[in-house]
Amino acid sequence: MPVPAPDLDEDLDGATVLEVQLDARHPRLDKALSEALPDVSRARLQALIAAGAVTLDGHILSSGSRSAEPGMYRILVPAPAAADPEPEDLALTVLFEDAHLIVVDKPAGMATHPAPGSETGTLVNALLHHCGDSLSGIGGVARPGIVHRLDKGTSGVMVAAKHDRAHQGLTGLFAAHDIERTYIALTRGTLTPERGRIESRLGRSTHDRKKMAVLKTGGREAITDYVVEGTFGLPAKAGGAPLAARVACTLHTGRTHQIRVHMASKGAPLLGDPVYGSGPPAGAVRDAIAAAGLTRQALHAAILGFTHPITHEPLRFETSPPEDMTALQARLETL
Structure with missing residues (x-):
């Protein structure tokens, strides 16, 4: 298996130089490097190879499909172009x-x-x-x-x-996690027990780098407290779970997709979640989603509380979920 070297330095023009030590031969260079550098996509590495930005022992490599020989590979990753967003007159609440x-x-x-x-x-x-x-x-x-x-x-x-x-x-x-953050989620099924804490390590999925996942090792600590505020839909059979639930999730850390991954990891993914949905909900719930016009994950950041960093005034803001989630919950309550 390729082993990435820990060396990382900044080139004078702002580009990043990555060094990767491959200890064994590999049939494809691009695949070997992508395995060694999970935070750099294979497509990005292919483009860098084609641009002459990858060298082995000082020799430029030009084809990602060639075999990878053992040795030290250097990859010059250009600094990202600075974005310059334009002001736009968009409605803000x-x-x-x-x-x-x-x-x-x-x-x-x-x-x-x-x-x-x-x-x-x-x-x-x-x-x-x-x-x-x-x-x-x-x-x-x-x-x-x-x-x-x-x-x-x-x-x-x-x-x-x-x-x-x-x-x-x-x-x-x-x-310092000195922020109050509570989200309202509508989930497929519910969580057991109805109140609890989810603690895990979150990081890039080893199967799909575009997704986050609960990891056994590595990643970063992620902590979510949850309370099931209500359940909807009678179980199809005795002892079965409700069809959906409303869950309040309080974050103690702020990892990418934390609530979406944590709810899915407990068998209660967010309704409408296109990435972590892991299977369709019951037919009645699907009909309710369509009737409510929900086209995204059912997640709303309802509460944000913190101490003003300049005046030191305690501030706390709370808003209700928007129309699509409100309409969906109203329909779920009739199941």
Whole structure:
């Protein structure tokens, strides 16, 4: 098996140099390198090889389909081009705003920041228009003022900083997990017991690097407290589980897709989740989803509480799930 060397250094022009030691011959270079570097896609590695950015013992390699010989491989990964999002006059539901920060209720379907496939129409584009030049850029040009994010398909409360001092203060709160964050989820089936804590290691799936997964080793600690607030649908047979549930999830860590992965790991994936759904719900629940017009995972960031990083005022914001989730729950209650 290829073993990645720990060496990592920054090239003078901002590019990153990765060094990978392969200890055995492999039939394909691109596959060997992708196995050694799980955070770099195989397609990306193929493009880097084609661009002459991969060398073995100082010799440039030009074909990813060639066999990989044992040795030290160096991969020059160019620095990403700086994004320069444009201000856009998009509707924003502002819950709080002062000279230091802004709290909004992000709608489902709006990406937090520009990314491939969502270059415009993002929360950052809206904030640039609303706040002008006051937004903090400490998080990077592509994500001014952003200290945390919600998935594009998740609605709810978010905070953004207007200057670097506020940005640093908020970042410290999130890093220390000194933030109150509770989400409302509608799930397929329910969880047992009805109240509990899920603790696991979360990281990239070894089977699909686009997904996160519960890992036995590696990854990062992830902790979610949950409470089943209600169940819907009579079990099909005695002793069977309800068809769906409303679950309040409180985060103690903020890992990518944490709630979606944790609920799925307990056999209760979020309704409408296109990635972690792991099988269709009962027919009556599918009909309710269609009638409610839900086209995303049923997840809403309902509560965000923290101490203002500048004024030290305690702040707490709570919003109800939007129409698609509200309509779905109303239909589930009739099952």
